[in-house]
Amino acid sequence: MTDILARRTLEEPAVEQAIEDLHGVLDQLWHDAAFVPAMDQMAFSTAVIEAASNVVRHGVAAQGSELLLGVELTVASGYLRAVISEIGAAPLDPVPDLEGPDLTALPDDALLEDYDESGRGLSMIRALVTTVTVERQGDSNVWVLSRDAGEGH
Template sequence: MTDILARRALEQPATEQAIEDLHGVLDQLWIDAAFVPQLDQMAFTTAVIESASNVVQHGVPADGAELLLGVELTVATGRLRAVISEIGAAAHDPVPDIDGAAASAPLDEDSLLEDYDESGRGLSMIRALVTTVTVERQGDTNVWVLSRDSGQN
């Protein structure tokens, strides 16, 4: 098991204020994990903010639910990880296979880019900045997991 060296979290309504607050949470994470190389910090921060912004801009609440943004950030030896949750969200239809790990992925990458980011740049930018991106449905929550291998000492 990998030891967690730093951890931060946020959960609040999926609004622009949540994105502003997330910037502060990330700043605090990097104070705790100053040993992480600057390039890894910048790439991971950009991917997390872009992913959370997609929840705020494109997330759809389930009928009668308030959409919440949940973010759990962890730094372990050699690995940065973010779990970004669309709590109270309508299910993605279909749930995308971002990493292509499933044998029967119903959509190709171009379809995902069109369906999950109107501008076509967000998801591809996130994928370029992290090592892995996955998404799954857990109860009433769409859960996006981003991880980045880090060259930290």
């Protein structure tokens, strides 16, 4: 079993204030896990904020529900993990293509001309973490991001 070295959580309405609060939660996490290399901290934080921002900007509440943002951050030996939940959300339609083209390999002008903001955001997340998955769990769309830490991803 992998030892959990630090963990932080957040759950609140999926509004812009949640993103501000998430920055504070990440600061607390890195205070607890200052041994994580700065590059890993920066890449992981950026991916988490981008994914959470997508929930706030694009998440759709299921009929009769309030949309909540749930974030669970874990630092373990050798990896970082974020579970980002759209609680009370309508199912994703369509489900994002997590295996799509690596948009970071395209020239900047092609990114701006051919891909919308959400496509660039997902591409950025995929470039910053080791794995990204999304699945439906009950009334939530759940994104799991993980990054191998300390190995120069």
